[in-house]
Amino acid sequence: MTKYEFQVEMTCEGCSGAISRILSKQEGVKFEIDLPKKLVWIESDKDSDFLLEVLKKSGKKVTYNGTK
């Protein structure tokens, strides 16, 4: 499993709730969300491009920060 860090433009609990609902639908994904820092950590065997596409479905601005 690799741990990836993403920066996601989340401004409230509704935003982070939306992200966590999207990620919960994915299989083989463990995640942690830090709302104040606007960071999402994802542990998964999938590659970063795939996870980036999943996060982008939220319609928010997402950037990939690299592995942790």
Add this chain to the structure above:
Amino acid sequence: MTQEVSLRSVSLGVVGMTCNSCVQSIEQHIGSLSGVIHIKVSLEQRNATIIFDSNRQSPESLSEAIEDMGFDSSLSESIP
């Protein structure tokens, strides 16, 4: 050449929005889908009113698009 456009309006329930940035991201994302003419999202009423071309979208496909964004969406009523 004229294209057949058949407009419909639908009101979808949206659960999980808590602030204006949620509202805006839904309006921007759904508003950019093909066949969507106009969208108005209300935070207070927890719904989205969408005017769309029924040849290219359906209430079901729009509801699915909102669910993909991470919000719970329900078909409440549709005005033909």
